[in-house]
Amino acid sequence: MTELNLIIAGVGGQGSVLASHLVAMAAIRDGLRARVGETFGAAMRGGAVASHVRIGEDAPTPLVPEGGAEIVLALEPLEGLRNAVKYLAGGGILLTNTRAWTPVDVNTGRAEYPSMETIRGAVEKLGGRVIAIDATSLAQQAGNVRTMNVVMLGALAGVDKLPTSPESLKRVIRENVPKGTEEVNLRAFELGFSAVREK
Amino acid sequence: MGIAETIAEDSPGKRVLLMGNEAIARGAIEAGIGVAASYPGTPASEIMEALALAAPRLGFHAEWSTNEKVAFEVAAGAAITGIRALTSMKNAGLNWVMDMFMTLVYGGVRGGFVVAVADDPDAHYSSNEQDTRFAAFYGEIPCLEPADQQEAKDMTRYAFELSEQLKLPVMVRSATRLSHASGDVELGKIQKLDRKPAFDKHYELAYRWNVYGPPGPVEKHRWLHSRMPLAKRAVEKLPWNKLELKGKPKLGIIAPGLGASYARDAVRRLGLEGKVAFLKVGTPTPLPERMVGRLLKAVKTVFVVEEGDPLVEFQVKALAKDLNPRVKIAGKLTGELPPVGEINSDIVANALAKLAGIRRRRDRAREFIKAEVGELVSPRSSTLCAGCQHLGSYWALKQALRKLGGRVPIVNGDIGCYEQGGYGIFAKAIKPSFSTESVRYPIESPYEALDTNYIMGGGVGLMQGEFHAGYRDGAIVAVAGDSTFFHACIPAVINAVCNLAKGVFLVMDNSWTAMTGHQPNPATGITATGERVRALRIEDVAKACGVDFIRTADPFDLGATQAAIEEALKHEGFAVVVARRVCTLQAQREKKFVGKKMVVSPEKCTSCRLCVSFGCPAITYKDNKGGIDFLLCNGCGMCAQVCPTGALSVVE
Numbered sequence: 001m002t003e004l005n006l007i008i009a010g011v012g013g014q015g016s017v018l019a020s021h022l023v024a025m026a027a028i029r030d031g032l033r034a035r036v037g038e039t040f041g042a043a044m045r046g047g048a049v050a051s052h053v054r055i056g057e058d059a060p061t062p063l064v065p066e067g068g069a070e071i072v073l074a075l076e077p078l079e080g081l082r083n084a085v086k087y088l089a090g091g092g093i094l095l096t097n098t099r100a101w102t103p104v105d106v107n108t109g110r111a112e113y114p115s116m117e118t119i120r121g122a123v124e125k126l127g128g129r130v131i132a133i134d135a136t137s138l139a140q141q142a143g144n145v146r147t148m149n150v151v152m153l154g155a156l157a158g159v160d161k162l163p164t165s166p167e168s169l170k171r172v173i174r175e176n177v178p179k180g181t182e183e184v185n186l187r188a189f190e191l192g193f194s195a196v197r198e199k
Numbered sequence: 200m201g202i203a204e205t206i207a208e209d210s211p212g213k214r215v216l217l218m219g220n221e222a223i224a225r226g227a228i229e230a231g232i233g234v235a236a237s238y239p240g241t242p243a244s245e246i247m248e249a250l251a252l253a254a255p256r257l258g259f260h261a262e263w264s265t266n267e268k269v270a271f272e273v274a275a276g277a278a279i280t281g282i283r284a285l286t287s288m289k290n291a292g293l294n295w296v297m298d299m300f301m302t303l304v305y306g307g308v309r310g311g312f313v314v315a316v317a318d319d320p321d322a323h324y325s326s327n328e329q330d331t332r333f334a335a336f337y338g339e340i341p342c343l344e345p346a347d348q349q350e351a352k353d354m355t356r357y358a359f360e361l362s363e364q365l366k367l368p369v370m371v372r373s374a375t376r377l378s379h380a381s382g383d384v385e386l387g388k389i390q391k392l393d394r395k396p397a398f399d400k401h402y403e404l405a406y407r408w409n410v411y412g413p414p415g416p417v418e419k420h421r422w423l424h425s426r427m428p429l430a431k432r433a434v435e436k437l438p439w440n441k442l443e444l445k446g447k448p449k450l451g452i453i454a455p456g457l458g459a460s461y462a463r464d465a466v467r468r469l470g471l472e473g474k475v476a477f478l479k480v481g482t483p484t485p486l487p488e489r490m491v492g493r494l495l496k497a498v499k500t501v502f503v504v505e506e507g508d509p510l511v512e513f514q515v516k517a518l519a520k521d522l523n524p525r526v527k528i529a530g531k532l533t534g535e536l537p538p539v540g541e542i543n544s545d546i547v548a549n550a551l552a553k554l555a556g557i558r559r560r561r562d563r564a565r566e567f568i569k570a571e572v573g574e575l576v577s578p579r580s581s582t583l584c585a586g587c588q589h590l591g592s593y594w595a596l597k598q599a600l601r602k603l604g605g606r607v608p609i610v611n612g613d614i615g616c617y618e619q620g621g622y623g624i625f626a627k628a629i630k631p632s633f634s635t636e637s638v639r640y641p642i643e644s645p646y647e648a649l650d651t652n653y654i655m656g657g658g659v660g661l662m663q664g665e666f667h668a669g670y671r672d673g674a675i676v677a678v679a680g681d682s683t684f685f686h687a688c689i690p691a692v693i694n695a696v697c698n699l700a701k702g703v704f705l706v707m708d709n710s711w712t713a714m715t716g717h718q719p720n721p722a723t724g725i726t727a728t729g730e731r732v733r734a735l736r737i738e739d740v741a742k743a744c745g746v747d748f749i750r751t752a753d754p755f756d757l758g759a760t761q762a763a764i765e766e767a768l769k770h771e772g773f774a775v776v777v778a779r780r781v782c783t784l785q786a787q788r789e790k791k792f793v794g795k796k797m798v799v800s801p802e803k804c805t806s807c808r809l810c811v812s813f814g815c816p817a818i819t820y821k822d823n824k825g826g827i828d829f830l831l832c833n834g835c836g837m838c839a840q841v842c843p844t845g846a847l848s849v850v851e
């Protein structure tokens with residue numbers, strides 16, 4: 001496969017932008033074209049963030065068309081559902097972390113947070129399927145909870161739909177994470193990779 | 200290898216991932232830039248952020264200026280001495296620049312001068328959707344509009360050459376979906392220009408740099424006009440203006456910038472490749488008129504696809520009148536594309552399908568399921584950060600106004616993180632009122648403190664008009680942040696003093712330009728390239744402006760801040776209150792934030808919900824009890840001051 005439309009969704013502060021750049025860099029290294037459309041602006045924490053990654057020989061526009069994403073990679077389940085509803089293609093996969101970052105709307109009792117079963121049911125209705133892992137715990141296990149985004153990248157490599165090899169991805173991770181955190185990040189990657197392989 | 204290395208790396212041919220803004224910066228670096236000046240603004244800020252990373256290494260000057268007008272002048276001054284210079288800004292920034300912009304063009308420049316502007320169709324990060332390409336048209340200078348990151352780099356680099364060829368500033372126009380998107384870019388060589396700055400006051404034109412110098416502005420305007428034929432000739436040869444016209448197609452597309460990317464995608468998705476003529480435009484003004492003419496004469500319908508307002512469409516219509524009056528021109532003026540908001544490939548594909556007579560089937564069953572499932576998605580309202588010092592300022596302001604604000608106080612807002620205080624984030628559907636009397640509204644949600652809000656520096660001016668109009672139904676207040684204060688408020692503060700306005704001006708000083716990603720400003724004490732400088736104090740500036748009532752408070756201390764505001768409300772003239780504490784997010788990044796240990800005692804909670812109305816995203820409310828989400832809590836301790844029963848408290 002040489003083409004992929006992928007959305008990486010999460011909450012500001014979780015590292016979805018870096019994750020999307022790492023995927024694009026790996027693709028470029030493998031000789032493909034890549035584009036990442038980003039939605040972020042205010043530096044504030046806690047807002048909904050999504051990066052649209054388009055990989056292929058010819059990647060013309062920054063945003064994935066509606067219903068055009070083969071994979072939605074979610075660092076946070078609600079954000080996964082939000083993007084899956086709009087962008088997931090029939091037969092697509094929502095690959096999500098199970099750990100919720102509750103929005104104020106829910107914290108203050110004005111809205112309800114959908115359970116994992118609700119999310120699974122909803123995505124199946126849309127003709128997709130859900131793979132869920134507790135990436136936050138795996139990141140803690142790797143040695144730093146902030147590597148959760150890299151755990152999810154490992155999981156992404158694990159579903160075997162990326163046009164780039166896990167090796168290229170690991171190489172760009174090593175080169176682009178803060179100095180001194182390379183080993184923790186690669187451990188995180190492996191934990192995510194095996195978690196999906198075991199499913 | 201991060202952006203700091205990539206941006207300054209001299210390895211031609213290497214392919215790297217660059218954000219549109221970084222690509223613009225890289226283009227300027229490859230062109231051998233000598234001076235770069237900017238003021239932050241989303242979605243343009245990363246242009247300067249990338250340049251500032253490269254500047255110390257490559258030896259050019261890069262600065263965050265006090266505002267866009269100053270930045271423009273700093274760069275223009277360099278260009279007058281023959282040095283290549285760039286200024287960058289967001290859409291609204293150009294409005295601050297217009298006086299100099301419209302006048303500098305009368306004498307032009309000597310060194311290449313590039314004005315990079317990032318527009319924001321759909322107003323993702325802006326107070327309006329203005330299309331700044333019209334300013335290039337208005338000022339009679341060329342505008343280059345890239346379609347992707349590679350073009351962003353290459354066009355910016357070329358813009359310096361074009362600028363020197365025409366001796367005029369050249370605009371590079373980006374937009375959110377280009378600036379804030381990344382793509383693969385092949386790097387070019389970094390030119391090393393060993394230019395010595397020089398000054399000649401009659402350089403090629405008498406009194407060139409003094410618009411009034413004889414023979415005066417009208418003759419200089421004539422000189423400006425003489426540039427346009429040269430510009431028109433130059434753009435016909437650019438690789439970014441390209442006409443694909445084979446056979447006898449009925450339909451042709453004209454698309455500048457991002458519009459070309461969307462249109463190309465739509466053509467492919469509809470299987471129309473080779474069946475429609477396609478003019479990809481890189482210069483919306485001046486247009487490659489000869490290419491437009493060939494297209495106009497060849498087809499029956501022309502579809503203009505552009506991001507922003509119909510600048511190209513207007514011009515194509517005007518050209519069609521002479522060249523082929525029978526051609527139909529479709530676009531934003533005729534309703535094929537929406538006249539507001541941004542476009543994307545779905546919108547363009549639907550419009551193109553209609554024009555090409557292709558029926559696209561709607562999947563109604565899927566639309567139904569999507570709508571049904573969409574109901575399950577809880578909103579994620581945008582809030583201030585957990586422990587944001589602005590939360591304390593707003594709480595204090597609201598309490599003070601409740602006591603002393605009168606029946607209908609007016610709080611004039613401004614632009615910054617604190618504008619999040621502006622609208623009830625949960626209050627979606629408000630019914631408009633048609634009252635001719637002042638109306639008091641209960642503040643029901645935490646973020647509903649601001650009654651007016653337009654542009655940077657707007658609030659402190661509006662408050663004076665409200666006062667002089669004789670508004671006495673309540674107190675009149677304005678708020679602004681520190682960056683905004685230096686950018687836009689100082690003349691208005693002087694005005695308040697010198698024209699005897701009364702009101703309270705609350706400056707929320709967090710020492711950084713936080714909203715746009717924590718750039719330094721005059722209150723920070725650091726330059727764009729990291730040198731330490733003197734930090735200016737807002738109190739000192741206000742004092743020098745003649746303000747005699749000035750109080751300072753720490754917004755984490757709710758009582759003290761409230762007391763300062765109350766005192767200001769009682770003052771008989773213009774009063775300034777500075778609520779100062781460094782941005783919580785930035786303090787955490789610099790590891791300077793010391794959080795307190797918080798404890799929740801549910802048995803003490805009386806379900807009054809005051810904690811919820813404080814608005815901190817770390818506050819929870821479940822089973823009728825207030826609580827704290829300890830994953831988000833920073834331990835600022837403000838909620839413990841809000842809670843009247845000690846259910847939320849600080850462990851001493």
Ligand SMILES: Cc1ncc(C[n+]2csc(CCOP(=O)(O)OP(=O)(O)O)c2C)c(N)n1
Binds near residue numbers: 240655711
């Ligand atoms: C003319 C103009 N330039 C730039 C911007 C982008 N912008 C939005 S808010 C802001 C300033 C924020 O700084 P400050 O006033 O210190 O408030 P803070 O976000 O730190 O609370 C800027 C520069 C703008 N909206 N208008």
